Amino acid sequence: MKPGVSPDTFPPRSHEAKRISVVEAAASVFCREGFAGANIDLIAAEAGVSRQTVYNHHRDKEKLFVAVVRDLTERCNAGTFATIATFPDQPSNLEADLIGFAMRMNRNCICNRDGRFLRKLIQTEGERYPELFAEWREQGPGRTWSALAARFARLAYAGHLLIQDPDVAARQFLALINAELQITFMLGGTPPDDEVLQSATNGVRTFLNAFGRQKSASHAAKRSALVSA
Amino acid sequence: MKPGVSPDTFPPRSHEAKRISVVEAAASVFCREGFAGANIDLIAAEAGVSRQTVYNHHRDKEKLFVAVVRDLTERCNAGTFATIATFPDQPSNLEADLIGFAMRMNRNCICNRDGRFLRKLIQTEGERYPELFAEWREQGPGRTWSALAARFARLAYAGHLLIQDPDVAARQFLALINAELQITFMLGGTPPDDEVLQSATNGVRTFLNAFGRQKSASHAAKRSALVSA
DNA sequence: GACGAATTAGACAAGACTGTCTAATTTTGT
DNA sequence: ACAAAATTAGACAGTCTTGTCTAATTCGTC
Known part of the structure; x- marks a missing residue:
């Protein structure tokens, strides 16, 4: 050359x-x-x-792999905490604000490059590096869920929600807003924006029907629509 | 033979x-x-x-892999449909019956050997065999969700639930009953029975709070407990 | 017991990959 | 501009894996 x-x-x-x-x-x-x-x-x-x-x-392939996981974990955690900081503590429109938050969580933490990559590496190699992923587990989901639970607890204390166990509610919130994206996630894909919005909207509505002070207006409206259909 | x-x-x-x-x-x-x-x-x-x-x-490694996936897909589908057949169409105690059903889904379809193996293979190799896993997607989740949605629609029609979109409700039901097992699933583990029961119980309660005719008694009880605390 | 099909252990070629080494070149700091 | 550090292409040994082949052995069945 x-x-x-x-x-x-x-x-x-x-x-x-x-x-x-x-x-x-x-x-x-x-x-x-x-x-x-x-x-x-x-x-x-x-x-x-x-x-x-x-x-x-x-030094070698294994060290490189560890460096990759640590890098992804760090960036994902930072992104997640930054996004949780945008939680609507004083909502003007609870449903709309929670849908907005759900979209930010999905876009910045779950569907983005880092989130997809880290999830896949955990799934595929998690059993091979127990200590490495145990670290991720504590620093990531452990603290993330606590932080999110604290925000929901505050909303409940302020009278916007009726929540028995904020930790359970936080986990269920995350499960609900992604309920319709599971298959895409499993195959490693990135769902299009409209699907993410759809899943977030449906998830938040169900969440509010379960934990809101009364069942949401949209629910009641659709219920009568269903009856008339 | x-x-x-x-x-x-x-x-x-x-x-x-x-x-x-x-x-x-x-x-x-x-x-x-x-x-x-x-x-x-x-x-x-x-x-x-x-x-x-x-x-x-x-013939070769790839054909063997395809045989493995087809085998797992077939057995998982059979198990899932058999379990859906036990859906409580005429519930005596809706919450208890749905928790029982959720436990059967988890035990027979999601946490068992076939379920864990198939899920892991989809996650790790799904992108490498698009046509193979497209087949799984249609035969598996596609038909499973429809079948489950039909059962929920029947419950709603019989007046036990208030559901706008049975397909959404079915997906959210599955998401909720597994909400607390996500991390264990990600790392390829098998959650212990008591965790599965806890997740199923919490998930069904939230589901019934959202879609039941009124918020469940257990919820109201805990709510007053919370207030008094 | 005997025959054909299936199975076994092992050798084998061809290819791929890791991690090291060297010698030449380029970048960086001063 | 110069010296030290980093980077590059390439060769290389050693190891591993796949898939084929052969010859001996075992199994199923008559």
Whole structure:
């Protein structure tokens, strides 16, 4: 090879930029192919670096994998806490505000690249790295659910909801707003916006029918529509 | 193939018994190691046959994988429809009957070996075999959800529930009764019986609060308990 | 008991992958 | 501009895996 001018990307990237490139490419390949099927040469090519650079930054395949999971976990947690911070503590329109929040949760934490990748890695390799994913479990869902439960408890205390156990309500809220996306998630896909909205809307309505102070207006309206049909 | 006397134990097993052994062992290994990581020698050893026998029954690794998925899909569907047949159409105690049904769904369709294995294979290899899993999707969740929705529609028509959209209600029912088991499922584990019961109970109560004719007694009781606390 | 089909253990070629090494080149800090 | 550090392409040994083949053995059935 005779590189008078690097034919790669426009400018050469820094040391740190390459480390990031490698981890990103590795995340993509590990998700697509699984740990065993992932190929270091492919990761290097996808990151736009040489194989040796991959080994320079991360001693071996296993260390690289751990780095990928830690990176995804950290970013997902940050995104999730940032999104929970937008929880509607003083709702003007409870249903609309909760649907908005549900959409933000889905878009920023569950359907985005990091969320999908981390979920897939947990599903496929979780049993192989118990300690690594135990760490994720404590830092991620454990604290996330507590934080969300606290917000629901506040809403209940303020009289907007009737909740017995805020932890249960928080888990059920998350389950409900994703109820219609399960199949897509299982196959690793990204649901289109309108499906996400549909699932969030249906989920929030059912949640409010269960935990709201009275069954929501939309429910009653559709009930009479059903009767007349 | 007429097995007049079937020596199921250590003595030599029949042709058909070996085919089953191979598929079972393959399911286990594919789940544990993923498609790429699965090793034919290991499958053969785990099935108690020679490697050549594996190749005799199934031309190659990919055909073996497809056979495993078809086998699991078929058994899971059969189990699911059998369980849906036990849906409480004429409930004496709606909450108790639905909790019982939820437990049967969890135990016979979701937490059992076939359910866990099939779910894991879909998650890990779903993107690699679009047509295979599209088939599963139509035959499995597609028909399952319809069948369950029909049962809920009947309950609603008989006046036991207030449901606008039975399909949405069916999906939300399944989401709710598993809401507390998500993490365990993600990591491929089997939740203990008491957790399954807890999740089913909480899920059914919330479901009935949302879709029942009035909020359930247990809810009202706990609500006053909460207020007094 | 005997015959054909199935099974077994093992060898085998072909290919893929990991992780190391080297020598040349490029980038970065000063 | 210069020296140190990082990066690159490529070769390489060692290992593993798949799928085929063969020759010996066992099984099912008459």
